[in-house]
Amino acid sequence: MRGKVALVTGGTGFVGSNLCRSLLNNGWRVHIIAIPHDTGGTLLNDIRDQLDIHVHDGSTDGMTSIMATVMPDMVFHLASLFLSEHTAQDIDRLIISNVLFGTQLLEAMAVHGVFRIVNTGTSWQHYGNETYSPVNLYAATKQAFEDVMKYYVEARGMNAVTLKLFDTYGPNDPRPKLFHLLEKLAHEGTSLTMSPGEQVIDLVHVSDVVTAFEIASDRLAHGLVEGHEAYAVSSGSPMTLKEVVELFERALGRNLAIEWGGRPYRAREVMSLWDKGKGLPCWSQAYSLETGINDLLKSKEMYESNN
16 A cells, blocks of 8 residues: 555544554555644654644534545544543533544545545443443444444445454553553652452553554455454453553562552453454564563653653
């Protein structure tokens, strides 16, 4: 697909910015759709002048206009609002970000004859290892979008691949996720109250996740997908939260001040992972968790020594 045109939603986020960087390195022309007041921050600083950034005004007409301008060979849909727990005030934002925006994208694609999309789902659509049971409202909105996409696949000729992600991590991740908290804890020498730590997580390095998106796009580009395919992007080696922290501590060379059991589990905590998803053909992880954590700590040390 060298020399082709990609349209990326969510390109200002952690995974999306890494995908944009890889696509550019592989010869793609990359366009991203941003929302007002979110055109990338520091995540895109090194590649901003190589990107075409389109600011979406929230309307279907606006999305259709962007599609007409770009006319991409491939759409990568990563944009979403993630909330592990929501309040009543979050409902509008969740629906607009995770259902309305994506539906506008699909309609604009259909109007202009753009029929290939790599979509992003979540393992949290499968609480209790069920065919469908949402862990939270965020996961329910991801399923809702897949249901909308089913119409565009069956009635409008769309071809789609959904990659259902587990937890992601990697260097320069600004999200307040596990390794960010552990790095902060190690740096500041403070303590952290956590749950008993028996919940299970599956961490996949962002470089491996990006590779999965590129393989999925190759499947679409080479006509190997008819309709909608869905795949789990899993390391195949889930661990308990406690085990992951122990691995981090070994790489760090010291123990962290963590009070296990000092806080309760969340509602619908994931105590066992979905393991019924089909693996993406030709994909396997290159980064073991141990290697990924060591690289993460090295990149952190390099950043701090240069600043």
